[in-house]
Amino acid sequence: MRRALLAITGLAASTTAMVVLKGGPDTTQVAAQGLPVDGQPVAPGAGSAPPEAPAGAREAPAGDTASPRPTRTTARPPASRPSAGTRAPSAPRTSSKPAQPSTRTVTGPVVENEYGNVQVQITLSGSRIVNVVALELPEETAQSDQRSEQVDDRYSGTAGLVVQQQSADLDTVSGATATSESYRRSLQAAIDRAG
Template sequence: MSKTTTALFATCAGLALVIGAKAESAGAPHSALAATSRHPGVPSSAAGPANPGAPTGAAPSGAAPSSGGTSSPAPGSTAASPSGRFTGSVVDTRYGPVQVQADLTAGRLTGVTVLQQTTGGHSSQIDSYALPQLKSEALAAQSADIDVVSGATYTSDGYAQSLQAALDAAHG
């Protein structure tokens, strides 16, 4: 009986430590992508995944991200506060291409639309829960510096890279 009590106590103590450590780190999210920046205030995602040696997929296609369907800046706004829809590059991942479009209003990220996503088999199921989480994180962070969704590393990396390309197009 005392071994059971000791094991239960040790498990509870360990769980309390994990929860405390997670709560402490909640203020500083860990990004899957390096935070080097080509533009001040907009982190770059071109550095690849946080797991060295993990496949990164092909580089975004095309030399420069396209900004399809961009609208002209709103009256009274400056080039530093773009508005419109900006299309990110297609990022080829191990499970297929990922591409997003960023909606900006006066420089603020107001929406992200997935134009291409991984398909087939388990990928569709993974994307069904990962993509809404990635969108929510991007809108909260107002950048592509977002956490990887557990179990959706390739989709998360592709999403962040394409979103960064769209943000670069908006600010470039």
């Protein structure tokens, strides 16, 4: 019994709170009562007539301090206000990110050696080397192919020695001296062209 009474009382209190919160005066009613709207001061006795009471509102008897409950009215927004479907123009957005440097590729010349041709291409972002690709490497024999693969694995790619050191000053790959030297010469020419 006690729980039922508490539940009914709680329901009545929450319903009353919702009605009070939702039934607050909107800006039209505040303006009709002569109160400040949107932070604009109202000067007393500024020649304005006292506001008229809304239709159906009762006058409070003298000595009654309670104000009459305002009635809800539906007012249209002023014409200068954008409708819900349109947006007011906004200031142009500025990006806080710095401009991305442009990427470009530069190809070195073909450098010949006793085992074949070597040609290197570099990709730069701004002035930084970000990738290296061997376009041509000696593949005449199984041995030259294996040595070329060792040189390519060590020097080329985004994580190769060229990207790490940002230069053509590289250690020679053991057993692949001619291919290493040709690779460095083509690489240095590409770096010089990019300069």
